[in-house]
Amino acid sequence: MTTRPIAPKTTNTVWPQRLKDHVLPYLLVAPPILLMTLLIFLPAGQAIVETVWIDGAVTVAEYIKFFQSPILTANLWFTFWITLATVGLLFVIGLPLSLYLRFARGRIAAAVQMLALFPLFVPGVILAYALIRAIGPHGLFDTLLHQIGIDGYVSPYLKPQGILIALVWQEIPFTVLVLTAGLRQVEDTMIESARDVGASDWQTFWRIIFPLIQRALVIVFSLNVIGTFGAFTIPYLLGPAQPMMMGVSMQQTFNNYMDRTGALTQAVLTFAFCAAVGVLYVRTVTRSPEGRP
Amino acid sequence: MSTLELIGLTKRFSGRPVVNDVSLSVADGEFVCILGPSGCGKSTTLRMIGGFEEATQGDVRIDGASVLDLPPNRRPTAMVFQKYTLWPHMRVAENIAFGLGLRGLPRTEIEREVKQSLALVGLSGYDRRYPAQLSGGEQQRVALARALVLKPKLLLLDEPFSNLDALLRVRLREELHAIQRRIQITAVFVTHDQEEALSLADRIAVMNAGRLEQLDTPDQIYARPRTLFVADFIGQMNLLPATLEDGRLRLGRHVLPAPERLPGNMPLTVAVRPEDLAVVAPNRETDPGTLWQARIDQAIDLGHYRKILAFAPGLFVDAQAAGTVRLKIYAPKHFNAREGDPLWLRPDRYLVYPGGMAPIEIRQPLVAADHSASAIVM
Ligand SMILES: Nc1ncnc2c1ncn2[C@@H]1O[C@H](COP(=O)(O)OP(=O)(O)OP(=O)(O)O)[C@@H](O)[C@H]1O
Ligand SMILES: [Mg+2]
Numbered sequence: 001m002t003t004r005p006i007a008p009k010t011t012n013t014v015w016p017q018r019l020k021d022h023v024l025p026y027l028l029v030a031p032p033i034l035l036m037t038l039l040i041f042l043p044a045g046q047a048i049v050e051t052v053w054i055d056g057a058v059t060v061a062e063y064i065k066f067f068q069s070p071i072l073t074a075n076l077w078f079t080f081w082i083t084l085a086t087v088g089l090l091f092v093i094g095l096p097l098s099l100y101l102r103f104a105r106g107r108i109a110a111a112v113q114m115l116a117l118f119p120l121f122v123p124g125v126i127l128a129y130a131l132i133r134a135i136g137p138h139g140l141f142d143t144l145l146h147q148i149g150i151d152g153y154v155s156p157y158l159k160p161q162g163i164l165i166a167l168v169w170q171e172i173p174f175t176v177l178v179l180t181a182g183l184r185q186v187e188d189t190m191i192e193s194a195r196d197v198g199a200s201d202w203q204t205f206w207r208i209i210f211p212l213i214q215r216a217l218v219i220v221f222s223l224n225v226i227g228t229f230g231a232f233t234i235p236y237l238l239g240p241a242q243p244m245m246m247g248v249s250m251q252q253t254f255n256n257y258m259d260r261t262g263a264l265t266q267a268v269l270t271f272a273f274c275a276a277v278g279v280l281y282v283r284t285v286t287r288s289p290e291g292r293p
Numbered sequence: 294m295s296t297l298e299l300i301g302l303t304k305r306f307s308g309r310p311v312v313n314d315v316s317l318s319v320a321d322g323e324f325v326c327i328l329g330p331s332g333c334g335k336s337t338t339l340r341m342i343g344g345f346e347e348a349t350q351g352d353v354r355i356d357g358a359s360v361l362d363l364p365p366n367r368r369p370t371a372m373v374f375q376k377y378t379l380w381p382h383m384r385v386a387e388n389i390a391f392g393l394g395l396r397g398l399p400r401t402e403i404e405r406e407v408k409q410s411l412a413l414v415g416l417s418g419y420d421r422r423y424p425a426q427l428s429g430g431e432q433q434r435v436a437l438a439r440a441l442v443l444k445p446k447l448l449l450l451d452e453p454f455s456n457l458d459a460l461l462r463v464r465l466r467e468e469l470h471a472i473q474r475r476i477q478i479t480a481v482f483v484t485h486d487q488e489e490a491l492s493l494a495d496r497i498a499v500m501n502a503g504r505l506e507q508l509d510t511p512d513q514i515y516a517r518p519r520t521l522f523v524a525d526f527i528g529q530m531n532l533l534p535a536t537l538e539d540g541r542l543r544l545g546r547h548v549l550p551a552p553e554r555l556p557g558n559m560p561l562t563v564a565v566r567p568e569d570l571a572v573v574a575p576n577r578e579t580d581p582g583t584l585w586q587a588r589i590d591q592a593i594d595l596g597h598y599r600k601i602l603a604f605a606p607g608l609f610v611d612a613q614a615a616g617t618v619r620l621k622i623y624a625p626k627h628f629n630a631r632e633g634d635p636l637w638l639r640p641d642r643y644l645v646y647p648g649g650m651a652p653i654e655i656r657q658p659l660v661a662a663d664h665s666a667s668a669i670v671m
Binding site for chain 1: 377
């Protein structure tokens, strides 16, 4: 009897497979994780430490200082309020617009889509200056009104409305893109089936379309909240001097008052709020697709 | 009791007629299939009946009353689409109950109806599943249940099984047939699969390029296709150009008995089904003019029979046709067919199409000797 062990031939074929299954995924996610750690988590951690570790002891004094300052808390509330209004307006404008773009056909729809997406290709600074020229004092709008005999135009420039208009305009392309993508997942036949069994337009929207685009709605909501809450350029250029949005407030605290820790504290608060909304986003995006419990 | 009438139904998309002057009527409890090649306007016709497409002209009447002014949610029709028809965020029971809920039925009644309709399509116990947890065939059955639960006057189906594999398609087709017979619902079924149409329909409406070519029973559609298009589209058919000469049909070097009272000076086409082409033993005594000589080019085994493709250059005047057109012939399984072998054929039954007019059928007696006795069936 020969009991010569035969080398398992399979190892040769198994190795590349194993490489593919167990090594490759880690290699692929390593660079982004490394970058995120270096550029986000480390500085964020450092910032948090810096705001609570003062003179060799753990303290929340900086945070108490923030919440005791009427100006800073006003800034925080102002930011909340602008964020809420912006995101609300984005839904009020973006959802009907996306529904229209999803279901309308023809040249007019194509033109509307181009107009809606246009701000996507305009940097925020330029957008802000264009708005100042258009609706600012003695701007295009003012002049036109004046020409036809209407005076007393109050420009939204340096007012909360100015920020609102610009932020909404800036975020509409993203909102419309995500919502139309979500709406395109709702097949025509699903909508026609609903009509077929007797649903009115409103019932079709509320019972079929709306539940099927929830993921898109949450994505739009969370990313817009994060983007608006942390906005800087537009509030800086178009907003009032007081109250300010958090981004502007941070910059002021850092540059004008040279208060590094105070600015960091505001940054940490902003970051904490955005991170909480980010969790909502991540949970929605990673949830299994519709209809698979 | 529900009937459907289409009267001169026409649909134009930016001026281009897609459905052109289609008139037909469907009797109560009848199952009509709309059959035709891709893009001929079948779906558009069905969608006009269901209200998803506005008619450019003509009328759609259900039980004698025009429904053109009604939106789909108020028409007494129910539609089953080809795919993506269930709502993925609702369970099977919720899908079926949706329409009942909109009608404000009490909950217990809804539950009972849902149970009944699931039983009807053989899916009892599937009510808590989501569409994504069903196979394609099960999804289509749920769609059917959802349509039937509303007790529509008219069931509309747009290729409901064409996304399924062949075996399942046949099974579901048979189940649908049984259900339709049982509940006696009037139905219009769109398909581009002639086997499906032939096996399901009481009558078939064959469409081509937006027009209704023929509306007839499957038997008649197969036996006496009214137009050359239907002749070519349904089943296998040999189409041969012919001319009228001394009261006989001339096909190349061959002649065939011609029907009486054929209008002269018209391009004629002789249509022969493969099963009507008899393979005969080469007998020198029979009239060589009546037997067609052919040469086997290819023999294809199709289970219980063989399909033979053969050149018959003698049938054509045109040299190019003689070298390219192959006759389709059916032969028994044991028939010994080798490539290049000669073959003698006798058309026992054929249709003569004068120009664009209805065909005239001719049967030759089984004994080929006396062709003066050919039976002419008008
Ligand atoms: N909304 C539309 N706008 C313009 N043309 C259309 C529209 N819907 C259908 N058509 C055209 O009408 C013709 C008929 O379409 P239809 O869907 O009725 O064909 P069909 O017979 O159902 O074909 P298939 O078997 O491929 O489903 C096609 O040429 C199609 O391109
Ligand atoms: Mg179709």
